[in-house]
Amino acid sequence: MERYTYKTLIREIVMIGVSLLFFIPLYVLINMSLKAPTDLSSPLSLVTHPTANNYINAWNQAGLPHALFISALITVCSVAIVVVIAGMAAYPLARATKRWSRISFYVFLIGLLLPFQLALIPLYSTIKDLGLLGSPLALIIFYSGHQAPFSIFLYTSFLRAQPAEYEEAAAIDGCGPLRSFWFVVFPLLRPVTGTVIILNVLAVWNDFFTPLLYLSGSANATVPVAIFSFVGQYVSQWNLVFAGLVISIAPILLVYFIMQRTIIKGFASGLKG
Amino acid sequence: MTGTDVAVVVKPDSPAHVKNPRRKRGKYGSISFYFIVPAAVMYLFVVLWPSLQGVAFSFTDWDGLSQVRNFVGFDQFARVFSDPASVGALFHALILAAGITIIQNGIGLLLALGVNSKIKSRNVLRVFLFAPAVITPVAAAYLWQYMLAPTGVVNQILSMLGLGALRQDWLGNPDLALGSIIAIVVWEFAGYSMVIYLAGLQGVPAEVIEASKVDGAGTFRRFWYIVRPHLGPAFTVTLMLSLIGSLKLFDQIQVTTGGGPGYATQTPSTLIYSNIFQFNDFGYGIAIALVLTVFVAAISSVQYYGLTREGK
Numbered sequence: 279m280e281r282y283t284y285k286t287l288i289r290e291i292v293m294i295g296v297s298l299l300f301f302i303p304l305y306v307l308i309n310m311s312l313k314a315p316t317d318l319s320s321p322l323s324l325v326t327h328p329t330a331n332n333y334i335n336a337w338n339q340a341g342l343p344h345a346l347f348i349s350a351l352i353t354v355c356s357v358a359i360v361v362v363i364a365g366m367a368a369y370p371l372a373r374a375t376k377r378w379s380r381i382s383f384y385v386f387l388i389g390l391l392l393p394f395q396l397a398l399i400p401l402y403s404t405i406k407d408l409g410l411l412g413s414p415l416a417l418i419i420f421y422s423g424h425q426a427p428f429s430i431f432l433y434t435s436f437l438r439a440q441p442a443e444y445e446e447a448a449a450i451d452g453c454g455p456l457r458s459f460w461f462v463v464f465p466l467l468r469p470v471t472g473t474v475i476i477l478n479v480l481a482v483w484n485d486f487f488t489p490l491l492y493l494s495g496s497a498n499a500t501v502p503v504a505i506f507s508f509v510g511q512y513v514s515q516w517n518l519v520f521a522g523l524v525i526s527i528a529p530i531l532l533v534y535f536i537m538q539r540t541i542i543k544g545f546a547s548g549l550k551g
Numbered sequence: 552m553t554g555t556d557v558a559v560v561v562k563p564d565s566p567a568h569v570k571n572p573r574r575k576r577g578k579y580g581s582i583s584f585y586f587i588v589p590a591a592v593m594y595l596f597v598v599l600w601p602s603l604q605g606v607a608f609s610f611t612d613w614d615g616l617s618q619v620r621n622f623v624g625f626d627q628f629a630r631v632f633s634d635p636a637s638v639g640a641l642f643h644a645l646i647l648a649a650g651i652t653i654i655q656n657g658i659g660l661l662l663a664l665g666v667n668s669k670i671k672s673r674n675v676l677r678v679f680l681f682a683p684a685v686i687t688p689v690a691a692a693y694l695w696q697y698m699l700a701p702t703g704v705v706n707q708i709l710s711m712l713g714l715g716a717l718r719q720d721w722l723g724n725p726d727l728a729l730g731s732i733i734a735i736v737v738w739e740f741a742g743y744s745m746v747i748y749l750a751g752l753q754g755v756p757a758e759v760i761e762a763s764k765v766d767g768a769g770t771f772r773r774f775w776y777i778v779r780p781h782l783g784p785a786f787t788v789t790l791m792l793s794l795i796g797s798l799k800l801f802d803q804i805q806v807t808t809g810g811g812p813g814y815a816t817q818t819p820s821t822l823i824y825s826n827i828f829q830f831n832d833f834g835y836g837i838a839i840a841l842v843l844t845v846f847v848a849a850i851s852s853v854q855y856y857g858l859t860r861e862g863k
Contacts, residue, residue, distance in 0.1 A: 282669055290670040296662070297676045300683070300738065306704050307694050321697075321704050359593075367590035370583040382587060389598045391848045393799050395823045396840040397601035399615055399833055400608065404601070423597025426590045455583050484687040486802050502689040506806075509693055516697055523690045534685045538678045541746075 311520035332521035336508070340522045344497075345504035346529065349483055352414050352500065356421035357478045360429050363422065364474065365467055368433030369459050373442060383434060389427030398491065405492060412496030417489060421482050429474045436470040437463070476541050483530055501526045605837045615833035627838035637839055639814055640822045641846065643729060644798050647818065648850070650733040651740075651797040656789055658737060659744025660782075664774070666745065667752045677749070681742035688739065692806035695735045696722065699807075722808050725815035732816060735803055740796075744789045751785030752778065787858045791851055798847050819843040 306321045312328040313319070319326075336342065371383045401420070410416040444466065448458040486502040493499055499507070505526050512518050534541065609627055611620040631637045662680055666673050683691065698704045699721035706718040721731040755778050763773050801820040804810060810817040810825065819839050826836035 282671075286669050289665060289668060290672060293662075293665045293670060293676055294672055296665070297679055300680055300742075302704070302708075303691075303694055303698055303738070304682070306698065320707060322707060363590040363593060366586040369586045371587070374583060378584070382591070385599075386590075386594060389594060390795070391844060391851065392598060392602050393820070393823075393840050393843050393847070395820065395827070396605040396837060396844060397598055398605075399827060399837070400601035400604035401597060419593070420597055423593035423595075426594050427598070430590060455586070459583075459586065480685055484685075484689075486687070486689045502687050505687070505689055505693070519693065520697075523693060527686045527690050530685050530687070531682065534682065535678065538681070541681075 307520050307523060310517055311524050313517055315515065315517050317517075332517045333525065336518055336522035336525060339512075339518075340508040340525075341499060341504050342501070342522065342525050345499050345501045345526075348414055348498050349500040350529075352417045352421070352489075353479055353482045355414075356418045356425065356482055357475055359418070359422040360425045360478050361471060361474055364426050364429035364433050365464055365471070366459065367426070367430050368437050368467070369463050371430065371434045372437035373445070383430075386427045386430045389424075390431065394424065394488070402491065412493055412498060414493075414498055416492045417500075420488060420492070421478075421485075424488075425478050425481060429478060432470055432474055432477075433467060437467065440466055472540055476537075479533075480530070606841060609834055609837040609841055611834050613833045614831040615827060616831065623834070627834050628842070630835055631838050631842050636814055636817060637819070637822055637842075640817045640819050640839070641842070643816065644800075644818045644843070644846070646729060647733060647736075647800055648794055648797045650730070651736050651800075652790060652793045654733065655737045655741050655793050656744050656786075658741040659789065660748050662741060662745040663748035663752055667749055677746070681746050683739045683741075684743040684746075686739070688802040689806055691739055692735065692803045695731075695738075695803075696807045699731055723812055725812050728808055728812060728816045732800075732803055732807065735807070736797065736800065739803075740793065744793065747785050747789045748782060751782040755781045783858075787855070790854060790858065794851055794854060795847055798843065798850070819846075 309325055310321050311332050312325045312330075314327065314329050314331065317325070317327070367386070371379055371386075373379075405411055405416045405419075410419070444462050445458050448462050453462070483500075484502065485500075486506065489500040489503045490506065493503060505522055508522050509519050608620070610622060610624060612623050612626075613620040666677050666680070670676075700706075701718075701720045701723070703721075705721060709715060709717050719727055722728050759777055760773065763777050768776070799820055800818060801824070804816055804818060804821050805824065808816045810821040819842070823836045823839050823843075826832040826839065
């Protein structure tokens with residue numbers, strides 16, 4: 279591209295300014311979480327005597343350690359299931375030219391449009407009848423089905439853009455469908471698998487409404503639910519609340535900052551379909 | 552649903568010529584159907600079947616708990632279109648969808664163009680601008696509730712800038728609350744759109760850009776005739792995502808305003824929530840959800856066809 283000129287410098291300054299503007303809320307969040315409740319200075323003025331007390335109190339009072347564990351458990355299990363079943367489903371959906379394959383694809387796409395409230399109460403009754411209310415398993419089952427359509431959509435459109443020659447060669451060499459899926463197609467899907475994992479982890483980890491419904495009244499709460507009831511209890515104790523918020527978003531931000539290159543690349547490769 | 556389709560369609564691939572590679576493909580077509588089964592079972596159990604049940608319940612007066620369900624025909628749907636609260640909610644959903652989709656994508660595209668250049672900080676900025684999109688919406692909503700309060704940070708900044716006259720109760724004023732929610736959502740997801748546009752921008756071959764510069768194309772013409780056509784898939788994806796997401800918006804509203812003040816930020820999602828969980832008026836809640844579904848499907852398919860046609 280072009281050399282670094284004065285125009286580039288202006289652009290750089292403008293972009294940094296815009297980004298700082300975007301960052302004000304997060305600055306306020308972290309700044310406030312480090313201030314003692316007695317510190318009544320403006321939320322914008324930088325903390326002078328940072329304290330970890332808010333963090334210690336939030337950690338102990340909000341049930342966050344257990345919530346972090348429950349959230350991690352649910353996220354890992356359901357995303358693993360979604361990756362496998364959606365990847366498998368995309369194989370025939372992208373390759374088989376039969377009518378049923380097209381129809382099934384559209385049937386899955388309908389799932390993208392349905393508001394989750396529509397299925398909510400009927401499913402709630404079923405989950406209750408199965409005795410799974412309050413169990414993380416209920417949410418793992420829910421997400422495995424609920425997140426499938428979008429993942430299938432990403433996988434299928436990606437696979438359609440890939441050449442079928444590898445599988446055909448494998449088939450001619452006597453490779454059965456199962457082996458050719460596992461050794462040829464699934465590795466071919468690797469770039470978009472990154473995207474699928476990232477989008478699903480975000481959706482599952484951040485979901486609020488479903489765990490509120492399916493886990494309420496049990497000892498198991500996910501992070502957003504723990505935060506919700508925590509803020510309900512300590513409303514107006516913003517220093518404490520903000521420390522809780524920071525703890526709750528830290529894991530996902532940490533993963534994001536470590537993997538940002540992969541994440542942004544994942545978006546690029548997932549889009550080519 | 553898929554099972555019956557398959558039984559019919561697989562038949563033509565009868566086992567005849569084993570040595571022929573084409574036969575392999577036929578066999579592959581039939582066997583690979585089973586790859587759909589796990590996903591189909593989960594999808595059927597969690598999404599499709601309960602949704603169909605929900606459709607059936609919308610023609611009843613079910614309260615969500617009792618065994619008694621009286622068939623009431625289209626009464627619930629008639630209520631949706633005559634009740635000012637639900638008509639208003641659908642109208643609010645449209646405003647939110649239009650506002651969020653346009654502003655989020657406009658800012659996202661500008662950010663992508665700004666970041667996709669020779670500036671030294673581009674990698675850092677990209678990472679930071681995307682960060683709000685990964686934050687739990689409930690947490691972000693609480694943060695903004697604090698920011699937008701009458702004594703909150705936004706008003707303090709306005710005073711510092713000498714614009715104290717513009718101080719507002721951003722979430723408490725019925726005329727401003729909806730706009731404030733649009734701002735919150737745009738703050739969260741403009742970086743999301745940016746990253747998708749960035750992916751599209753990186754697909755533009757550098758040589759073509761260089762060639763256009765040599766030929767003397769200005770910045771705007773270069774964007775319109777060379778860059779924009781490469782952004783087709785990015786437009787489709789991010790417009791669809793933000794449109795569907797904003798029509799179904801729930802978390803941010805429930806946390807910041809709960810649909811208020813009055814009915815000012817009531818949307819189908821919050822209305823469904825209160826009808827089901829506060830008033831036990833399940834049949835009505837589900838009727839609203841169905842109307843919302845038709846809404847989302849109609850708007851997004853119009854948008855999808857519009858976008859894909861333009862791409863060609």
